[in-house]
Amino acid sequence: MLRGSIVLWVALLLGLALGQDTRVVNILDPSTSYNREVGRLLVWVMAFAVLIFGVVTGALTYTVVKFRKRGNEQGEPPQFHGNDRLEILWTIIPTLIIVIIFGLTAQSMIANAKLPAGAMTVKVTGYQFWWDYEYEGLGIRNSNELILPVGKPVIVEITSKDIIHSWWPASLVGKQDAIPGVTTRLHFTPEKEGIYYGQCAELCGASHANMRFRVIVVSQEAFDRFVRGAQNYRAPEPQDALTRQGQGLFQQNCAACHAVKGTAAQGVIGPDLSYFGNRTTVGSGLWENTDTYLIPWIKNSPGVKPGSKMPPFAQLSDDDAKAIAAYIKSLRIEGLDFQGLPQF
Ligand code: CUA
Numbered sequence: 001m002l003r004g005s006i007v008l009w010v011a012l013l014l015g016l017a018l019g020q021d022t023r024v025v026n027i028l029d030p031s032t033s034y035n036r037e038v039g040r041l042l043v044w045v046m047a048f049a050v051l052i053f054g055v056v057t058g059a060l061t062y063t064v065v066k067f068r069k070r071g072n073e074q075g076e077p078p079q080f081h082g083n084d085r086l087e088i089l090w091t092i093i094p095t096l097i098i099v100i101i102f103g104l105t106a107q108s109m110i111a112n113a114k115l116p117a118g119a120m121t122v123k124v125t126g127y128q129f130w131w132d133y134e135y136e137g138l139g140i141r142n143s144n145e146l147i148l149p150v151g152k153p154v155i156v157e158i159t160s161k162d163i164i165h166s167w168w169p170a171s172l173v174g175k176q177d178a179i180p181g182v183t184t185r186l187h188f189t190p191e192k193e194g195i196y197y198g199q200c201a202e203l204c205g206a207s208h209a210n211m212r213f214r215v216i217v218v219s220q221e222a223f224d225r226f227v228r229g230a231q232n233y234r235a236p237e238p239q240d241a242l243t244r245q246g247q248g249l250f251q252q253n254c255a256a257c258h259a260v261k262g263t264a265a266q267g268v269i270g271p272d273l274s275y276f277g278n279r280t281t282v283g284s285g286l287w288e289n290t291d292t293y294l295i296p297w298i299k300n301s302p303g304v305k306p307g308s309k310m311p312p313f314a315q316l317s318d319d320d321a322k323a324i325a326a327y328i329k330s331l332r333i334e335g336l337d338f339q340g341l342p343q344f
Helices: 002-018 033-066 084-113 220-231 241-253 291-299 318-330
Strands: 120-127 130-135 140-143 145-149 154-160 165-168 176-178 184-188 194-200 212-218
Touching (some): 033 084, 033 184, 120 165, 140 220, 145 220, 154 165, 154 176, 212 220, 241 318
Parallel strands (some): 145 212
Antiparallel strands (some): 120 130, 165 176
16 A cells, blocks of 8 residues: 555656656746735745644644653553643634634735726637637637736636636636636736636536636737738638648538638637647647648547537548648738746
């Protein structure tokens, strides 16, 4: 039993050490004042927890050692009952600790509840198993990857179209449930440019763990370029035979569910693919946006992501899927590149 658990731990730590994905979701390396408050609170709570652990295990060890059976002692040791001073002390100290933690928590909650001035609003909608983003007042939307300008406060209004999800970019802000028919809110100000990992945090079906997303924090200048590009977006005309073939196949097979701005494709069931070529990931934050992942995704989405609502397209050959991949990768806003950003 003990040996088994040691082996398990060693395997776990080795796995962590050798893991390919070096991204660590870490609220102690905050990129927002929101998480700095949470981190500060965590340090206090941990300090008290360590103190209590030390005192309790210390007292227990002391008692066991001091009152252990010695030599050939017989019968019960001398019995005593009650110690008023000790009992008052162990009532007052924990009460004080709770009052202090309450005060610190209330302070952090008040600080984090303050609505920032001049914030932009993004509406987040959860679907099994992806996310839709609509920028209020800008007339643009995107899926799975939320692009935000650095240093600008954002209010995120969250809801769901099917069942309860939870939107959680851990390095930026706490999680918030996405509930059908209800709007919940979060707000924060991203302070560092980078690509932030996000994850659905409410069990929502077979691909709950695969319902990921990214928040891409860029300079104000790059964000303005994105907004202009998205507002004026017209899907570019295919520049080669493969892309043209892909465009035709896309209209036949994909347009009923997906929208591409400026084309006949206006489906609203699946993610908006207007600037899919700018995405860093495919499958709702699951894999790098390359043909290696994109082609199997197009051909048999539930085969690579259990429970995916996109049906398999058995009639598509590998070449067909390659053509569709070429077409949707050509759908991009020029001059936007997120590849060099640090990852959090
Ligand atoms: Cu959506 Cu878990």
